[in-house]
Amino acid sequence: MGRWLVAAAFVVVAACAVNPVTGRHQLALLSAEQEVNLGAHEHPGILKQYGELQAPAVREYVARVGRQLAARSHRPELDYHFTVLDSPVLNAFALPGGYVYVTRGLLAELNNEAELAGVIGHEIGHVTARHGVTRYTQQAGYQLLRGVALALEPRLANWTQLSDLAFTATVRGYGRKEELQSDELGLEYAAAAGYDTSQLHHFFETLQRRERDADGGGFHGLFATHPETAQRIERMRALERARPGGKLVGRAAYLRAIDGIPVGPAPDQGRVVNNRYLNLRHDVGLTIPTGWEARTARGRLLLTPRGGGVAWEARMRTARAGETSQTVIQGLLAQLGSQAKAAWSRHPHGAQVADVEAVAEGRPVGVRITAWVHQGHVVVVTAIAPRVSFARIAPAFDQITTTLVPLTPREAALARPFHLRIQRVRAGTTFAKLAEVDPTPGHDGRWLSYFNGYEGAPRPRANDLVKVIAP
Numbered sequence: 001m002g003r004w005l006v007a008a009a010f011v012v013v014a015a016c017a018v019n020p021v022t023g024r025h026q027l028a029l030l031s032a033e034q035e036v037n038l039g040a041h042e043h044p045g046i047l048k049q050y051g052e053l054q055a056p057a058v059r060e061y062v063a064r065v066g067r068q069l070a071a072r073s074h075r076p077e078l079d080y081h082f083t084v085l086d087s088p089v090l091n092a093f094a095l096p097g098g099y100v101y102v103t104r105g106l107l108a109e110l111n112n113e114a115e116l117a118g119v120i121g122h123e124i125g126h127v128t129a130r131h132g133v134t135r136y137t138q139q140a141g142y143q144l145l146r147g148v149a150l151a152l153e154p155r156l157a158n159w160t161q162l163s164d165l166a167f168t169a170t171v172r173g174y175g176r177k178e179e180l181q182s183d184e185l186g187l188e189y190a191a192a193a194g195y196d197t198s199q200l201h202h203f204f205e206t207l208q209r210r211e212r213d214a215d216g217g218g219f220h221g222l223f224a225t226h227p228e229t230a231q232r233i234e235r236m237r238a239l240e241r242a243r244p245g246g247k248l249v250g251r252a253a254y255l256r257a258i259d260g261i262p263v264g265p266a267p268d269q270g271r272v273v274n275n276r277y278l279n280l281r282h283d284v285g286l287t288i289p290t291g292w293e294a295r296t297a298r299g300r301l302l303l304t305p306r307g308g309g310v311a312w313e314a315r316m317r318t319a320r321a322g323e324t325s326q327t328v329i330q331g332l333l334a335q336l337g338s339q340a341k342a343a344w345s346r347h348p349h350g351a352q353v354a355d356v357e358a359v360a361e362g363r364p365v366g367v368r369i370t371a372w373v374h375q376g377h378v379v380v381v382t383a384i385a386p387r388v389s390f391a392r393i394a395p396a397f398d399q400i401t402t403t404l405v406p407l408t409p410r411e412a413a414l415a416r417p418f419h420l421r422i423q424r425v426r427a428g429t430t431f432a433k434l435a436e437v438d439p440t441p442g443h444d445g446r447w448l449s450y451f452n453g454y455e456g457a458p459r460p461r462a463n464d465l466v467k468v469i470a471p
């Protein structure tokens with residue numbers, strides 16, 4: 001069976017190179033060189049959006065595992081780049097040409113090096129089977145759709161503009177066929193590198209648990225369109241039996257490598273606790289009104305009411321020397337070429353407000369801009385609504401904006417990131433006892449047992465290394 005898999009993969013790779021007109025004609029639209037250029041072009045956008053985890057030892061460890069797999073792949077000649085993104089989201093993806101990404105959110109969930117090899121091998125499979133290239137050729141249709149979205153909600157569309165291609169082609173995942181093929185390729189590469197492949201389906205079990213836990217929010221990222229997880233686990237188990245690989249599991253090596261990584265949102269992304277948004281880096285909090293949805297990114301908060309149509313967005317950054325609320329808003333108005341005059345607002349903390357009218361994709365819109373400089377931080381709020389309903393909606397915008405205030409010491413403590421700590425188990429201890437240091441709601445002993453790959457068992461083995469989440 002294993003040999004059959006290798007053969008199948010070669011057929012696909014060969015087909016796109018030599019026979020571009022037999023139904024796989026899209027595959028040959030980009031040369032290998034163009035693929036590499038595409039990846040290199042999109043890479044800075046990915047780094048800008050997520051940030052790279054500032055932990056050289058973790059980065060080097062992941063790259064070392066990745067290089068071993070790449071060397072045994074169908075395209076060992078590519079120059080692979082392995083990046084650990086500073087994102088709490090559980091995700092992994094690849095760009096054409098050999099750019100492979102895993103998030104720290106994903107690293108925290110894994111329990112050994114073999115599992116990591118399975119995930120990275122899967123992403124290398126997307127690169128070697130040229131799945132990204134296929135998807136690239138389908139972009140034209142997407143661009144059309146995006147044009148429509150832009151016309152309706154210009155600010156929202158702008159939100160998705162960050163590295164569009166990378167997002168649609170890779171972060172949202174591929175079709176079922178491509179995912180299953182990458183599962184096979186990943187397992188094949190992990191086996192060839194000497195890993196015990198019976199570890200590989202554990203990651204899908206983790207996904208399945210997270211899917212169950214997700215309260216309606218579900219997964220975004222590549223897992224959203226992945227095939228039914230339960231079926232995929234069954235299939236992986238069968239593949240693992242057919243190709244057991246070597247003896248390498250690497251639990252201790254893996255856990256030592258990820259000791260200390262942050263867990264949860266980065267300080268400049270902010271954290272939503274109940275109905276409060278808390279941004280530690282820029283020392284600002286606000287109340288999210290009932291019925292509004294919050295999306296966070298580094299230095300950005302987007303609020304939209306259910307039903308959409310309008311948007312309230314805050315961008316936060318560090319202030320430059322001499323900047324005040326007044327200079328910031330004057331600069332923005334000058335940039336827009338607006339004659340509007342900024343007014344002292346009703347906001348108690350000295351923010352400046354100006355209304356400007358604009359035309360977005362042929363539709364007249366009203367925009368209320370608020371600039372607030374405090375303690376070395378700049379917050380710029382852009383609230384946008386169709387011009388016809390602007391006057392009616394503006395009070396709701398103001399109501400949100402007036403809740404912008406510096407964090408209280410208690411909120412600052414809540415906004416602080418947690419860390420993953422690796423501990424050696426003392427005889428007689430239980431997961432319930434170990435979980436006591438974890439302040440996250442719902443993280444009890446049972447949760448910690450699953451988090452450590454113990455399938456709900458109440459006690460870890462004495463002397464084993466385990467993960468706990470602690471402030």
Ligand code: ZN
Nearest residue numbers: 174179182222
């Ligand atoms: Zn995939």
